[in-house]
Amino acid sequence: MINYTMKIDDLDKKILDFLQKDGRIAASHIADELDISIPTVTERIKKLSENGVIQGFHAALDPKLLGLDVSAIITVISESSEHYKDxxxxxxxxxxxxxxxxxxxxxxxxxxxxxKNSQALEELLRKIQSWPGVSRTETQVILSSYPINNNTYTIT
Incomplete structure (x- = not known):
């Protein structure tokens, strides 16, 4: 459950910095670096997870190596706000x-x-345009992607 009132202190922020750089980092390594106990690290990670600050640990995959050669940003224009949740x-x-x-x-x-390719994207666009309430779409094909900060956040 997300707790929007949770206070994040400086130690939490330091732990989060380590986890953002390497989600598989050992609690013992964080503890050594911050000169705190391993149970302190694990309890704080547990608290941050339970309160929704940490929303999981995921492997970052390269879509091209999975045979997904085309990426696109699609703006979906709905007929009305009635279809927002649809x-x-x-x-x-x-x-x-x-x-x-x-x-x-x-x-x-x-x-x-x-x-997979432009033909698959075209088929996908037809599918999206048939979603309930969608009046039209606007598509931008992504030519290149440049990871900026690797999806990390500056925690102040």
Whole structure:
């Protein structure tokens, strides 16, 4: 459960910095680096996880090495706000959707997708355009991707 009122102290921030750089780092290594006990590290990681600050540990995969050569950013324009949750539900049930964002501006949602090739992307677009409440989409094919900070956050 996410706890938006949880206080994160300086020690929590230091532990989170280590985990962002290497999610598989041993608690003993963090404890040595911060000159604290291993149980202190593990209890804090447990607390941060239970309160939703840490939302899991994942392997970062290269989609191209998995045969997914095309990535795209798709703006989904809905007919009305009635279909807001329908778009989210449809995105969650579409394996090619990597991320879904609720947005302001032209569309109600922006999704990031991956596909094997341009033909598969075209088929996926037809599928997305048939989702309940979708009036149209706008697509930007991603030519290159440059990891900035490797999805880490500066914790102040």
């Amino acid at each position: 778009v989210i539900h449809s995105a969650m049930n579409t394996p090619e959707v990597v991320q879904c964002f609720s947005t302001t501006g032209k569309g109600s949602h922006t999704i990031i997708v991956v596909a």
